[in-house]
Amino acid sequence: MNFPLLKLELRKNRLSAASVAAAFLVTLPVSRLVASATGMEPAKALEAIMIGWMLLGSPFAAALIASSAGAATASRDAREAEALLPASASRRAAASLGAALLLLAATTAVLVGTAWALGALTPLLSSVNPELNWSKPYWNEPAMAPLFLFTLVDALLACWIMSYVIGHAVGGGLIGGLLTGTTLFVAAIGYGLQLVHGHWGIDMLPAYAALAAAALALKLAAAAKTAAWRERAASSRGAFAFIAFALLFGPAAAWALKDYTYRDLLSRLKPADSPLEYTYQPSTEIFGAPSSPEALSAEGRGVALWNPAAGLYLATSGGVRELIPEMKESVSGFLFNRTMRAGSAARDERGVLWATRFDYSVLELWREDGAGMKLVRREPFNGLPMLERLNRRLWLSQWVTGESKTRYVSVDDFARLGAKAPHEDNLDAARERGAGELGAARIGCVGGCLVRGGRTWRLPGRPQWTGTVLPFFAGGKPVFLVPVAAGGKAWTALFRADGTVEKAWDLHPGSYSSVFGALPDGTLHAFQPGASIGLIDAQGRVSSFSFARLRPKAFEGPRSRPVLVRRSGGRTWVVWNQTLIEATDAGAPVSQAELPEHDHLRALDGGLLLETKAGLLFRAWDGTTRRFEKPR
Amino acid sequence: MNALSFHDVVRTFGGSRVLDGASGIAEQGKVIGLLGRNGEGKTTLFKILLDMLAAESGEIEVLGARPDGSGAIRQLAGFIPERPAFHPFMNVAQALALRASLFRNWDAGRAAALCRRLALDPATRIEGASKGTLGKLAWVCAAAHDPALYLLDEPTSGLDSLVREEVLSGLVAELGEAGKTVLVTSHRMDELAGLLDEIWVMAGGKIVVVQSLDALRADACVVSGRLRSPDAPPAVPGAIALGGEGLARSWAVLDRASRERLLGCGALEAPTVEPMPLDRAFTHLLSLKGGAR
Numbered sequence: 072m073n074f075p076l077l078k079l080e081l082r083k084n085r086l087s088a089a090s091v092a093a094a095f096l097v098t099l100p101v102s103r104l105v106a107s108a109t110g111m112e113p114a115k116a117l118e119a120i121m122i123g124w125m126l127l128g129s130p131f132a133a134a135l136i137a138s139s140a141g142a143a144t145a146s147r148d149a150r151e152a153e154a155l156l157p158a159s160a161s162r163r164a165a166a167s168l169g170a171a172l173l174l175l176a177a178t179t180a181v182l183v184g185t186a187w188a189l190g191a192l193t194p195l196l197s198s199v200n201p202e203l204n205w206s207k208p209y210w211n212e213p214a215m216a217p218l219f220l221f222t223l224v225d226a227l228l229a230c231w232i233m234s235y236v237i238g239h240a241v242g243g244g245l246i247g248g249l250l251t252g253t254t255l256f257v258a259a260i261g262y263g264l265q266l267v268h269g270h271w272g273i274d275m276l277p278a279y280a281a282l283a284a285a286a287l288a289l290k291l292a293a294a295a296k297t298a299a300w301r302e303r304a305a306s307s308r309g310a311f312a313f314i315a316f317a318l319l320f321g322p323a324a325a326w327a328l329k330d331y332t333y334r335d336l337l338s339r340l341k342p343a344d345s346p347l348e349y350t351y352q353p354s355t356e357i358f359g360a361p362s363s364p365e366a367l368s369a370e371g372r373g374v375a376l377w378n379p380a381a382g383l384y385l386a387t388s389g390g391v392r393e394l395i396p397e398m399k400e401s402v403s404g405f406l407f408n409r410t411m412r413a414g415s416a417a418r419d420e421r422g423v424l425w426a427t428r429f430d431y432s433v434l435e436l437w438r439e440d441g442a443g444m445k446l447v448r449r450e451p452f453n454g455l456p457m458l459e460r461l462n463r464r465l466w467l468s469q470w471v472t473g474e475s476k477t478r479y480v481s482v483d484d485f486a487r488l489g490a491k492a493p494h495e496d497n498l499d500a501a502r503e504r505g506a507g508e509l510g511a512a513r514i515g516c517v518g519g520c521l522v523r524g525g526r527t528w529r530l531p532g533r534p535q536w537t538g539t540v541l542p543f544f545a546g547g548k549p550v551f552l553v554p555v556a557a558g559g560k561a562w563t564a565l566f567r568a569d570g571t572v573e574k575a576w577d578l579h580p581g582s583y584s585s586v587f588g589a590l591p592d593g594t595l596h597a598f599q600p601g602a603s604i605g606l607i608d609a610q611g612r613v614s615s616f617s618f619a620r621l622r623p624k625a626f627e628g629p630r631s632r633p634v635l636v637r638r639s640g641g642r643t644w645v646v647w648n649q650t651l652i653e654a655t656d657a658g659a660p661v662s663q664a665e666l667p668e669h670d671h672l673r674a675l676d677g678g679l680l681l682e683t684k685a686g687l688l689f690r691a692w693d694g695t696t697r698r699f700e701k702p703r
Numbered sequence: 704m705n706a707l708s709f710h711d712v713v714r715t716f717g718g719s720r721v722l723d724g725a726s727g728i729a730e731q732g733k734v735i736g737l738l739g740r741n742g743e744g745k746t747t748l749f750k751i752l753l754d755m756l757a758a759e760s761g762e763i764e765v766l767g768a769r770p771d772g773s774g775a776i777r778q779l780a781g782f783i784p785e786r787p788a789f790h791p792f793m794n795v796a797q798a799l800a801l802r803a804s805l806f807r808n809w810d811a812g813r814a815a816a817l818c819r820r821l822a823l824d825p826a827t828r829i830e831g832a833s834k835g836t837l838g839k840l841a842w843v844c845a846a847a848h849d850p851a852l853y854l855l856d857e858p859t860s861g862l863d864s865l866v867r868e869e870v871l872s873g874l875v876a877e878l879g880e881a882g883k884t885v886l887v888t889s890h891r892m893d894e895l896a897g898l899l900d901e902i903w904v905m906a907g908g909k910i911v912v913v914q915s916l917d918a919l920r921a922d923a924c925v926v927s928g929r930l931r932s933p934d935a936p937p938a939v940p941g942a943i944a945l946g947g948e949g950l951a952r953s954w955a956v957l958d959r960a961s962r963e964r965l966l967g968c969g970a971l972e973a974p975t976v977e978p979m980p981l982d983r984a985f986t987h988l989l990s991l992k993g994g995a996r
Contacts, residue, residue: 075804082792151788154755155844156805157777 076158080140080170083149087139088174091132092181095124099185124182130251132178133226138244140171141234168231175227226251363544364593364609369422371591371676376687381428383416383437383444386687388677391699394444395426395437512540512551512566521551521566528566531574532557543595545611552597554578563597563605565613576605576615588635591676596635604635616643617658636674637692644692646672652679664694705764706731706852706884707752712761713908714747721747722758723908729901731851734878734885736892736916738989739905745888746785748905749854752886753782766851778807780852781845785860787837789829795840796825799847806848814847820873821866834861842874853878855887859894871895893982904988912988914958916981923984924962927953928971937970943987955979955987 098120106116143149144167153163229250234243373387375394382397416426424439436448512523514530514537521528521540532555542549548568552575555564561578579599586598593609604616618633637644642656649669654661666672667688669681678691680699687699707729714722721744729735739745750756752763754770754777763770766779789798795818803809818825821839829837838861845853858875859867875898878885889895892902902919904912930936930950941961945953952971956962957979966974979987 075801079790079801083790148788148791151784151786152790154750155753155777155782155784156802157774158805159773161772162774 074166076156076163076166077169077173080144080167081173083143084136084140084167084170084174087136088132088178091128091135091178095128095178095182095185098124129179129182130222130226133175133223134230134244134248134251136174136178137168137171137227137229137231138234138240138247140167140174141231141236141243142238142240143167145235145238164235167235168228171227171231175223179223222251222255225255363422365422365544366418367422367589367595368591368593368609369418369424370589371593371674374673374675374680375416375424375426377416377428383426383428385424386675386680386689386699388675388689388691390689391687394424395428398428511542513538514540514553521553523549523551526568526570528570528572531555531564531572532562535561543607545595545607545609548611550607550611565607567611573613575607575613576603586632590635590638591674592638594638598632598635604633606635606638618645634672636672636679646679666690667696704731705729706733706766707886708762708764709748709752710762712748712751712758712763714744714751714756714758716747720908722751722761725761725905725909727903727910727913729884729886731884732879732882733900734875734895734898735887735901735903736895736899737886737888737903737905738892738985739888740989743905744908745905746856749782749856749886749888752854753777753780778848779850780854781848781850782854783838783841783845783856783858785857787841789837789840791830793829794825795823795827795829795836798829798840799825799843802844802847808848808850810847810849813849814843817843817846821869835863835866838862839866842870846874851883853883853885853887855885855889857889858887859889859891867894871898892985893980896981902985902988914988919957919984919988920981922959922962923955923957923979923981923987925953925977925979926956926962926965926971926974927951927977928974931970931972935970937965937968939965939968941991943991955983957984957987957991 099117102117102120103113105111105120106113109116111119144164156163226247228247230244230247232243233247233250234240237243237246373385376384376386376391378384378397381395382393383395384391385394415428416424418424424444426437426444428435428437433449435446437444438447439445512521514520514534515522516527518530518534518537520530528551530553535554535556540551540553542551544550550568551566553564553566554561556562556578563575563578565573565575567573576597576599588596588598590596595607597605599605604618606614606616608614616635633645633647635643635645636652642654642661644652644654646652646666649672650666651663652666653663666679667681667683667690669683669688671682673680675689678689681688681690685698688696689699690696705728708727710726712722712725713720721742725744725748737745737748747756751758751770752765754772754774757770757772765776768776768779770776790801793801799811799814803811803814815825817823818839821842823836823839823843827836829840832840838859842858845855855875859870862870871894875885875887875895879898879900887895887899892899896916899916902912902914902916903910904914925945926942927947928951930952933950936944936952939954939961941956941958942965943955943957945955947953954965956965962976965971966976
């Protein structure tokens with residue numbers, strides 16, 4: 072194709088681009104002088120010059136090339152020479168802008184190409200401090216690459232337009248640089264916040280894009296009115312089209328980018344895992360939380376899932392259904408870059424599902440009610456500085472949903488706490504009260520007995536921890552599991568409500584803990600690092616299951632751990648190494664099948680829920696697999 | 704068929720209404736001289752017709768096309784500006800090559816022939832070129848795509864006498880013979896008198912006179928005579944008093960009706976009628992119709 076106007080503009084502006092490239096090439100040997108004058112190593116002096124060119128030189132080159140092109144196109148000489156050509160003012164302006172873009176690309180290519188050549192021809196780059204490597208400032212932080220590109224393009228547009236508007240290269244370049252600096256400053260603030268508070272998932276790019284687009288719209292509107300149509304009435308169709316584009320560009324760009332953080336944007340620039348539609352989140356902790364067959368059974372019937380917009384869904388063997396609609400994005404949240412939303416869920420001992428979720432403006436507590444969820448509380452953030460408020464609420468929501476040391480408190484307590492955030496002391500009191508209400512026991516008698524209310528059990532050995540022991544409810548009554556050791560052996564002792572104490576299962580020597588899980592029928596299972604899985608069913612019956620001779624050779628090793636996923640008709644199903652599901656009968660393997668690659672799995676009453684890169688898969692017990700789609 | 708028509712065209716610059724309802728129709732094949740004092744809006748009118756400027760109101764049609772900001776009209780017309788401008792970093796050949804890539808009907812052979820005819824060296828650098836060289840290049844640029852309409856704004860300005868003769872008796876005459884429509888302004892319209900079919904006079908932002916040159920040539924005259932009474936010099940519309948001595952008086956008359964009115968008013972003894980040279984007729988046209996500004 073032939074682009075005569077573009078060629079013309081390239082020729083008109085080649086001097087500015089050539090000057091930048093020449094200045095760059097000249098500074099390379101100058102690095103020797105810098106090295107000798109400052110005492111730096113020559114390699115580091117060159118490195119410093121490269122970093123300077125990348126950080127400052129590129130935006131400066133963009134400003135120089137663009138302002139030169141803009142002013143040249145607006146000049147009286149150019150307009151008189153080109154007005155007779157059969158091309159519109161818009162086409163001529165577009166050719167000038169396009170030429171500036173191409174020339175910037177060419178000078179950047181010289182810059183990058185030279186750096187690569189230096190790296191290839193000499194061991195220079197590998198000899199310098201890796202932290203000073205010229206490319207590091209740009210590409211080792213997720214936000215920098217898009218930020219750099221945005222800055223270059225924004226500097227180019229701003230300087231071109233302002234130079235075109237006022238018809239003066241230096242003045243236009245200064246004003247354009249100021250505009251770019253303003254938007255860059257906003258972006259840098261967001262970038263800094265992201266570095267400091269990465270867990271916030273700062274979503275600055277939409278705000279930056281919106282701001283940059285708004286500034287651009289103003290620039291283009293000004294250009295449309297005063298420059299491109301200097302010699303035409305403002306009512307021309309071209310002017311209107313240009314202004315319309317400028318005004319629509321901002322909202323369109325912001326809308327297109329609103330779902331992406333810097334990290335998300337960067338992940339789109341390189342091969343990455345497909346984003347999940349849901350955040351898989353087991354909705355209850357099995358051990359350490361007050362576990363009951365009712366809770367475990369409910370969890371086996373359906374597991375709660377969050378999506379990024381804080382919508383809550385319930386995955387059952389039949390599919391996924393919505394429990395709580397997504398949180399709507401507020402205008403203020405978008406403008407002030409508070410677009411993060413999160414939620415957590417837990418089941419109480421009756422199997423009732425509770426959920427908290429928040430964005431930066433509101434915190435909500437929901438409770439399962441019949442087939443759906445009912446909003447229990449909804450309160451705005453107020454009265455405390457943003458950060459303190461946010462942290463407190465985050466912590467509070469964890470506390471409600473059974474995380475870490477605060478899990479003892481019943482979720483009902485949250486509803487009673489009132490609008491004011493609890494003081495730490497109050498929280499401790501609430502925690503103790505909640506533990507009592509939940510029937511916790513504690514190790515007492517200087518480690519010799521287990522005490523709950525008026526009942527005392529004598530420990531059959533030395534307890535492996537002290538403090539509070541939460542109950543597991545079996546047959547409607549609490550039982551307590553405490554690992555003990557005596558005579559060089561270790562086992563898990565089971566304390567029943569009727570005062571009896573029995574050995575539940577042996578512990579592997581040197582390992583005094585178990586990894587607990589649950590089956591959809593309410594059975595609690597405890598993996599022993601040795602070679603067995605202990606079981607307590609919903610009626611409180613204790614058994615153990617040895618898997619030592621079942622372990623496939625390929626899965627031998629410390630990380631190989633079977634996960635019990637189903638018991639039915641005397642058979643037991645285990646999943647090995649997230650790869651293989653095996654059915655056993657009386658300890659002998661019956662059948663095997665491979666599972667799709669997955670990150671997490673969860674047993675439901677009808678099959679396995681698998682979190683995979685491709686989304687949420689459900690593998691029924693008969694082996695059929697289907698993808699769970701997000702309900703529309 | 705009309706090559707060019709415009710109706711009620713208005714354009715202001717700042718507070719000045721340069722075109723104030725200008726209207727005109729140019730038939731295809733006509734060579735029209737556009738007369739007007741400096742600042743009457745002739746160049747502005749040309750730029751609007753060529754879609755280089757937008758009119759604030761009015762209807763314009765050029766060879767069936769309407770100005771839309773795209774510049775497409777300039778594919779159809781040739782324009783010689785009063786002060787031709789080109790990119791100074793180019794030479795003549797490069798300036799022509801640029802246009803060759805933009806004009807659909809560009810004829811490189813025609814461009815080369817025009818260069819030879821006007822003694823224009825393609826290797827001439829534009830930076831530092833004389834006004835005459837730029838004028839010649841403007842002619843080549845205007846004519847190489849063989850447009851049906853030419854708008855010539857002082858087309859002989861800066862040209863030496865030899866080239867001027869070549870342009871006038873050669874190029875412009877050939878355009879007329881080839882059936883091209885030409886709208887031309889010149890401060891020396893008498894040079895073009897033999898080529899013109901029609902004369903338009905622009906004044907007050909409007910076309911105030913449209914007259915066939917044949918009629919002007921036939922009717923423009925100087926009427927002289929002695930006043931019968933020194934106290935009652937005749938005031939005849941269309942008759943321009945030229946002065947005189949004693950009772951002897953002369954009037955310039957540009958149309959037949961005015962001449963008849965002057966001769967029939969009875970105020971003159973032994974009136975005589977002499978044909979008026981066209982250059983003087985153009986001057987009187989301007990003073991009669993454009994004097995208000």
